[in-house]
Amino acid sequence: MSGSGWIRQGFAIGRTEFRRTTRSLRGDSARLALLGVVAVLFGLMVLAGAWFILQFGDQIPAGDVSNVIRGSVAIQWLFAVFITAQRAGSRHHSIDQESLMLLTVPVRAVALGLLSAECFRALAYLAVPVLLLGGAFVVASASPLMAPFLVLAVLLFFTTALVLGFALGLLAKLLVARYRVVAEHKSAFSFLAVIVFVGGYVGLQNFGGQSLTALLGWLPFSWIVDLAVIGSPFSGSTLRAAGVLVGGLGWTVGGVLVVERLGVALWFGDTVEDAVAAEQARVDTGSAADPLAAAVRPIPLPMISQPARRIAQRSVVVARRNPQRLSFLVLPVVLLGVTLVNVAQAGVGSLLALLPPLVVVGLPWLAGAVFGLNPLGDEGAALPTTLTSLPSGRDYAVGLAVPGLTLGLPVVVLATVATGLAGPYAPLETAALAVLALVLTLAAVVIAPALGMAFPRYDPVRVGSDREIVPPSLSAVVLYSLTLGIPGALAAAATLAPAGTRRFLSLLVGGLLSLPFGLLASQGLDPARGVVTWLGQVGAEIATIPVPAVRWGGYILPLAALCLLGIWSFRAVSRRFRNHTLD
């Protein structure tokens, strides 16, 4: 083989891997839709940024590149290293088509292939925004000479971060493969690494101050900014720019060689993981007289028929042993956490006022979502067995509802009462919230499977290196959230702030809902004018409803609706299970 053959092979592997990524993305409509939404939002921000730079870029005062600017770049560079390390550590323990790759091309080519594929992926997401923003700056500052150095700096930023991140990810996998203690606690170590890095990153971004950021400006990779500003009105250090260019190229080449060495050790070496997995696969409670009952202890499932009990036990055991199945809940929980932190910053009083209604709606949502949002998809390969073993759809519905009720109901009611009493609300209001929480939980555990069965998802997604999970469909999550959230929020708001609720409803009907009809009317569509008038009248009438009527009506009507929805959902689950086929 010629000396440069591995480079050609490496880039060929990189192109193929990148193509596989784009093809798999094209085949995943849910991910594609999510990506589309993010792309539109992010794209608008980038366009706004580019416009802003074009308008005001020439007014940015020229000056020297400070260590604070360098440090800011270093923080983002470290973030890119972390993300790459995470991806490499979770995805590339064993490479795809391992025997084909390792027996066909040198490991160095495989290493280059994986690195270049990762580089292509990063560029696919970021090249256009970076070019738009950079191009806008080049135009605004009338410094065309800057353009090639800017491109060079961006490429250097990615390649240097990628090789280090990739090497760190493979090193982590190597430690897992070699050391039993690391393999036994790899999830804990991984979680710790995420907490330490994300904590440090957020802390540095928000509370680090300029002096700490400036300190990071001494890191050689922060000097990329000195390279990027050559030819612009800004003055960087030429020495640093030259240093980072030469050093960065050397670093990248050296990085490929390090990744190759790590790859050889990882892909051709022994691993303790299989032995550890075999040990961890043994279940202590297995030999009990009733192994499933033993496996769910200490959770006290109620006395129900054996078939329903088995469904409930299986749901709990599977969720407990494979918590990654619940990873779809991370985003809503994080959003809730962020909301609470933001509210807490406004004062403890605000937090105490907001907590009860959030708990009343959020916890029942969680109780339903954990076990029931994709029951058919959760069955996986076992679906034919469940369908041909369980004669009663009613048992299926009960079995799916019981874990959420058993685990959720006490927590929901206690949390509602505790936060209600701690908050600025009267005992009667807290009691009303507790009843609402009870009804919402009862409704959630049957509405979730009803919607999950109406909008099932069967396509798995890969989580980490070795597990595939089937998250609920986006339609099921959205519809479930709306079905539970709207009546729940309305009832809570009517209980705690009836006057505000009345005003909100009045504006909603008379203002927001009539807006599109108003636009149509302005285009000469006469019937729309009538609708606007009618909605305005309804809005005005809502504003005159007495506050006690809003309080009790706004509370009882949603509650009644939830009860009816719950009954309908229970029957729907039962009926859908009985009639479900694999067509």
Add this chain to the structure above:
Amino acid sequence: MTAIETTDLTKQYGSTTAVADLDLSVPDGVVYGFLGPNGAGKTTTMRMLTSLTRPSSGSARIAGVPVDDRQRLIERVGYLPEEPPLYTELTAREQLTYVAGLRDLPEDETSRRIEELLDRLDLADDADRRIDAYSKGMRQKTAFVQSLLHDPDVLFLDEPTSGLDPRAARTIREMIDDLAAEGTTVFLSTHILPVVDEHADTVGVLYDGELVAEGPPGDLKRQADAGAGDDTGGAGERTLEDVFLEVTSEDPAADEATVEGATDVR
């Protein structure tokens, strides 16, 4: 009594016919070998016969129960699909306890039966390990046990020996014979023709959704001899593989020979 009875059973997916006018009559206590190339419609047929897929037309009864009455049907049938239907987070013992529970089988009795079957299939020592740590063969054995826990009248097996080592495969074959001897009808779909040759009382060959040959293996081989112009008179020259290749051939000449000789089905 007839264990499996179908009349004009048909399944269409849009304009594609997966199974066409299938007429079967399988008596109690026999092993019925169900053969066919990939995509012939075997899995679709088994899914229709176990109520997992609705027929487009025609009718079918299993142990006297119509296939559209799932509630009654599932007491009578056991089904082992090609992909072992298991929760990988459970252990084998938990999985079997779970499925027995879904059927509401008496817990003590079931527990004893599970232990017996685990023991017979050499799974007892691994029964407390999670299934995600199992080999393909161990999963297959667990799923096989699961399919017959409730002592079904008719057992549908789709490639039951797939991934098994020779010893385990032999145990499964012996258990199939035992089940048939005790009165269970075994509907066996497999690509391993010697297994069908040795164990099946009757063989049906499905091709492009149509039953193109049916009969005892010996008869099919003899008829194929005759159809091919072999006048030796014995069935020793032709194998079931020859019969299979002939009746599933695209070659019209071979088709003709088949129609004349090996089968009166097509």
